[in-house]
């Protein structure tokens with residue numbers, strides 16, 4: 232077994248099991264086989280991890296920005312050096328095609344590198360004083376112990392967007408990866424230890440989300456919670472954070488519209504729709520959830536999309552040529568089936584897929600549904616699977632109104648050749664991330680984050696670092 236595939240938790244620099252020896256099975260969603268076991272840690276182990284982070288904070292925060300940047304550069308290099316093994320572990324536990332896992336791992340290294348650079352530019356300011364003989368200054372300081380809770384769909388890169396800025400800012404971290412995909416997070420602990428992060432600075436816990444989460448939210452030593460996951464759980468954690476007024480970053484659910492206007496480049500729009508819909512088997516927060524196509528090109532677009540969906544290779548992620556892997560678990564597969572049946576019951580016309588894939592197991596056939604209507608569940612619910620409902624619209628105003636008719640506000644996409652319309656979409660679409668004639672729009676340089684019930688805070692950009700720093704103001708007089 233790989234040295235990176237470790238079946239233990241990291242607490243205060245020690246690799247340990249759960250206090251009661253309890254474990255949780257981790258399964259390969261492509262086969263259902265048990266890959267291994269990880270500790271089923273609970274509140275007591277979490278309390279110790281938080282205490283270790285709290286004890287490590289003063290010395291770690293006292294490191295210079297160049298010392299912390301050097302550790303992060305070393306971590307980024309170590310991720311790259313182990314990228315193939317990290318990608319294999321990721322595909323084994325999450326199911327996505329190996330090519331996508333490799334891309335996620337390289338993106339993780341890029342985010343760590345980005346924050347190694349950004350921390351050397353984080354600065355306060357001297358403010359021009361309205362009073363004589365006083366100096367007004369702000370300074371930046373690490374928020375303190377950070378708890379990071381991450382989802383199963385991107386178990387490495389979602390961690391990079393949290394560990395990168397936290398460690399750059401001088402904050403020790405207690406990490407709880409998703410129960411379904413713990414190994415990618417544990418591997419981060421192995422690499423962090425290997426490059427020299429001091430004991431207690433990086434702690435990794437696996438086990439009961441309720442028990443671990445409960446201790447995180449109640450423990451006053453945790454000064455910030457950074458969460459990526461569903462809006463439902465995000466709301467629960469927001470309520471919990473109020474008890475000790477913790478800073479929060481919330482990267483939550485999405486319901487992305489994908490709008491195609493008559494003047495779009497049709498080939499480019501179909502290519503974009505395939506990526507935006509079927510990447511990670513549709514299990515990404517920024518996947519297109521609703522495809523809106525203007526009446527003039529509706530028939531041509533929907534038939535082209537269905538043809539491409541039918542041609543996708545559905546296979547276990549470790550198989551050469553796999554383009555779509557399995558759903559993460561049986562409840563996810565069942566929900567996809569329910570949503571498709573609801574759409575069909577309400578008049579949807581299946582042009583591709585429409586049922587679990589012939590491979591069986593957790594695989595679902597890439598699906599395109601024409602004649603979609605607002606009454607369908609897929610319109611308001613995050614599908615989180617390989618299903619593209621395609622709606623027809625007549626006018627730009629109608630498209631923008633339908634696109635915004637959701638509690639979510641994470642990502643939106645539109646294809647048009649009209650520059651004036653592009654600016655109207657930039658102003659009119661209520662989303663944190665907008666792609667115009669592009670769907671691969673995420674990179675460490677940009678502030679990733681949603682509006683409305685898709686969350687708050689940013690990950691990436693300079694904003695992503697500032698979320699882990701506190702600004703203090705000092706007024707100096709009497710001289």
Ligand SMILES: NC(=O)c1ccc[n+]([C@@H]2O[C@H](COP(=O)([O-])OP(=O)(O)OC[C@H]3O[C@@H](n4cnc5c(N)ncnc54)[C@H](O)[C@@H]3O)[C@@H](O)[C@H]2O)c1
Nearest residue numbers: 381382383408409410440444460461464482483484485516
């Ligand atoms: N906005 C983003 O950047 C982004 C990125 C990826 C995924 N997501 C969202 O995440 C969801 C899919 O991921 P998921 O199924 O892992 O989400 P989830 O909310 O079920 O779980 C997310 C994490 O929270 C933990 N958790 C669950 N209940 C908890 C509790 N009571 N206290 C503490 N932790 C708890 C889980 O174990 C997991 O680690 C989708 O809604 C997707 O849109 C958002």
Ligand SMILES: O=C[C@H](O)CS(=O)(=O)O
Nearest residue numbers: 384385514515516517673
């Ligand atoms: O699932 C959400 C991720 O943020 C997708 S991406 O890595 O930003 O493309």
